[in-house]
Amino acid sequence: MEEKPAVAHEAVDHGAQPVHHHHSHAATSRHGHGHHLLTVEDLSVSFLMYDEEAAAMRAQGDSRADRGRLGRYLHAPQREVEVIRSLSLSVHEGEIVAVVGASGSGKTLLADAVLGLFEPNALVRGRIWFDGRPMDAAALAAERGRGIALVPQSVASLDPLMRVGRQVEGMPRGRGAARRADAGRRRARRRELFARYGLAEEVARLYPHELSGGMARRVLLCCALMDAPKLIIADEPTPGLDLPLAQAALADFRAFADDGGGVMLITHDIELALTVADRVAVFRDGTVVEETSVAAFASPDTLAHPFTRQLWHALPEHGFVVTTEGSPLC
Incomplete structure (x- = not known):
């Protein structure tokens, strides 16, 4: 992927040219070292699935009595089911990009792709750059867990049988004196993170079931920040939190x-995303239909895609108006 020289690119006025490099920019978007922090281009994720209908038809036409149900699947043809298609987006240094879409639309699958987590039957196509490297x-x-960290959507991701301090610190590396030194460094880092996010030192000895919802969310954030990542992927980090706690959780991401x-x-x-993000990527039918700055949500006239305009009309302050341009986010 070719990158423009840093000086030339930094000279671009993103306020005057909100769309270039094939994606949107906020007025404050910046390119450290002349490139984007994360670039995803033309990403498609499909799965090889057994075609049950074809299998049933084949079983019906097979007169051998011993073929049975197992044989129906062993000999069934497979088909490719595409869940994410031709998806492109970017994240710059110093910004939050909100990927907004309906529950179950494949947003978590996007997170898995960026983290390099693929199921054995997954077919992944496209290009990803992180910090300027393909x-x-x-x-x-x-x-x-290092350059790219995940804040998962469920506090059930915490090990119920391990004290949270150990979970945040993780396993020290090396052997002998080097291992002891790394353990001390990680303990100091965990204490620094706990102090930053208002977790008392005593919390380190608690088990996950002894934490409040807000404390558990902050522990998950500390786990993500432990090795000083450059990019955080926060997958539905606020469900189950009341509004003050949700706003506090998003404020932590804003600070990062x-x-x-x-x-x-x-x-x-x-x-909620519009209160903290710099840009919004609207996710529908397995792809990003529009990527734009939060400022564009000031009016439907500055939004390009019919579905994005429909989302604008469906916001509470706009009267929950349902238009004929698309289906509401749910």
Whole structure:
């Protein structure tokens, strides 16, 4: 992927040219070292599935009595089911990009692709760059938990049988003195994170079931930040939280972005996302139909896609008006 020289690119006025490089920019978008923090281009994810209808037809036409149900699937033809298609988006340093779409639309599958997590029957096509480098599945896996960290959507991701301090610190590396030194470094880092996010030192000895919902969310964030990532993928981080806690959780991501990191915030709560994000990628039918700045949501006239305009009309402050341009987000 060719990158323009840093000086020339930084000279671009993103306020005057909100769309270039095949995607949108906010007025504050910046390209550290002359490239995007994350670029996803033309991503498609499909799965090889057994064609049950064809299998049933084949079984009906087979007169051998011993073929049975197992044989129906062993000899069934397979078909490719595409879940994500031709998806492109980007994340810049210092910004939050909200990927907004209906529940079950495949947003988590996008997160898995960026993290290099693929099911054995997955077919993945497209191109991903992270911090200016082209990535394959192995390279993405190597960045997982380090350069790219995940804040999962469920606090059930925490090990119920392990104290949360140990979970945040993780396993020290090396042997002997080097291992002890790394354990000390990780303990100090965990204490720093706990202090930053208002978690008392005593919390380190608690088990997940002893935490409140807000505490558990902050523990998940500390796990993600442990190895100082450049990019956080937050997958539905606010369900189950009341509004003050949800706003506090998003404020933590805002602080991370303001410090120079990037955040991909995956959510179906567009109203909440608009309070913290810099740009919005509207996800529908397995792809991004529009990627635009939050400022564009000031009016439906500045939104390009009919479905995005329909989302604007469906917001509470706009009267929950349902138009004929698309289906509402749910």
